[in-house]
Amino acid sequence: MIKVTDLCKTYGTNVALDNVSFEVEQGHIYGLLGPNGAGKSTTMNIITGYIAPTSGEVSINGHILGKETKQAKKCIGYLPELPPVYPDMYVKEYLNFCAGIKKIPKEKKTEEVLSAINRTGLAEVQDRLIRNLSKGYKQRVGIAQAILGGPDVIILDEPTVGLDPQQIIEIRELIRSLKEKHTVILSSHILSEIAAVCDDVLIIAHGKVVAFDTTDHLISDSEHNKRSFEITVKGDKNTVEKVLSGIADTVVNLTFVSEKDGKSSFTFETERTDDIREDVSFALSDNRLLVLSLNENKHSLEDIYLSIMKDSDEKYLEELRRMEEEKDEDSDDLEDSDDDNDSGDDDESEEESEDAEKDSEDAEDDSENQTEDKKEEE
Numbered sequence: 334m335i336k337v338t339d340l341c342k343t344y345g346t347n348v349a350l351d352n353v354s355f356e357v358e359q360g361h362i363y364g365l366l367g368p369n370g371a372g373k374s375t376t377m378n379i380i381t382g383y384i385a386p387t388s389g390e391v392s393i394n395g396h397i398l399g400k401e402t403k404q405a406k407k408c409i410g411y412l413p414e415l416p417p418v419y420p421d422m423y424v425k426e427y428l429n430f431c432a433g434i435k436k437i438p439k440e441k442k443t444e445e446v447l448s449a450i451n452r453t454g455l456a457e458v459q460d461r462l463i464r465n466l467s468k469g470y471k472q473r474v475g476i477a478q479a480i481l482g483g484p485d486v487i488i489l490d491e492p493t494v495g496l497d498p499q500q501i502i503e504i505r506e507l508i509r510s511l512k513e514k515h516t517v518i519l520s521s522h523i524l525s526e527i528a529a530v531c532d533d534v535l536i537i538a539h540g541k542v543v544a545f546d547t548t549d550h551l552i553s554d555s556e557h558n559k560r561s562f563e564i565t566v567k568g569d570k571n572t573v574e575k576v577l578s579g580i581a582d583t584v585v586n587l588t589f590v591s592e593k594d595g596k597s598s599f600t601f602e603t604e605r606t607d608d609i610r611e612d613v614s615f616a617l618s619d620n621r622l623l624v625l626s627l628n629e630n631k632h633s634l635e636d637i638y639l640s641i642m643k644d645s646d647e648k649y650l651e652e653l654r655r656m657e658e659e660k661d662e663d664s665d666d667l668e669d670s671d672d673d674n675d676s677g678d679d680d681e682s683e684e685e686s687e688d689a690e691k692d693s694e695d696a697e698d699d700s701e702n703q704t705e706d707k708k709e710e711e
């Protein structure tokens with residue numbers, strides 16, 4: 334449905350996206366997860382045709398952006414980081430205005446606007462000025478605008494930033510309900526949000542995709558973590574320990590937890606990815622030991638995220654170090670006077686790209702402020 338191939342985006346010397354590739358299938362909710370500055374908004378702005386990539390290709394329902402841009406854009410509804418709502422318009426008036434921009438045929442307009450209003454729970458406030466709505470309702474208006482005309486894909490950039498907890502719950506529910514009719518891609522730097530709403534997670538860091546998997550699979554993925562279990566057996570510590578530690582190729586890192594009322598508890602890990610419960614319980618029952626409980630401790634998405642981010646940060650730093658070293662080697666080859674010029678040039682180009690940053694995207698500044706506000710709130 335959406336195919337992103339080798340997407341790169343650079344701003345001056347700053348690499349915002351570095352060879353990003355992924356595919357999105359119909360009917361799922363995808364989460365684009367990553368810390369601030371990872372490249373989430375850049376990815377979304379490119380997929381929605383707002384900005385052009387430096388290189389790479391995006392195809393939406395077979396339409397390639399840059400070649401069949403109009404058709405491609407028609408398949409997508411977008412709620413950018415800063416909702417494009419006009420405070421001085423009334424809700425219904427604004428949505429009618431958006432329907433016009435989206436070139437929804439006149440005879441369908443009323444029906445489409447009404448449907449968007451109903452699906453986003455805006456019926457009660459449809460005749461109110463947008464400026465007088467709460468942040469949660471303003472966000473609903475932004476989502477209504479995105480779903481107008483029934484595009485196949487809805488893209489939402491940090492849709493819950495700045496909302497209070499009750500509003501967050503409501504917006505998440507609304508997003509989940511979108512799945513019935515649309516494929517949804519939403520971005521967030523909040524892990525629990527992605528875990529709560531999304532079927533699939535794409536983790537992005539320093540402009541690179543560092544993980545892409547189903548939420549469930551990521552949690553139970555044995556590549557990042559050994560699976561760990563907790564077991565309680567009727568029997569004394571030594572007998573149980575002997576049997577458990579003897580289950581070859583299955584039980585590793587056996588750790589005693591407690592012994593009480595003739596019951597012993599242990600934790601252990603396994604590298605096996607299949608169901609080990611039969612092997613464990615049969616081994617114990619062969620020794621006339623009764624298993625009272627055997628539970629797998631699921632690693633939280635948080636653990637996995639932190640471990641992936643740590644890996645990716647280390648790789649990133651290594652790459653920076655390598656680039657520094659290469660630069661040093663290059664400048665060693667040059668004469669002393671050239672060295673001075675070199676560093677002067679570098680400073681200048683950095684300033685230039687900073688200026689370009691300021692000029693080209695005021696919106697980006699605002700969004701960063703917004704994120705900082707959020708941080709302060711937290």
Ligand code: ADP
Binds near residue numbers: 344347367691693697
């Ligand atoms: P995220 O949405 O994950 O917080 P962004 O996609 O906004 O991250 O930004 C990715 C990187 O690209 C950051 O380092 C950011 O500073 C940079 N960047 C984004 N937009 C611009 C721009 N218009 N000019 C210069 N740099 C930019």
Ligand code: MG
Binds near residue numbers: 373374375414491700
């Ligand atoms: Mg962003």
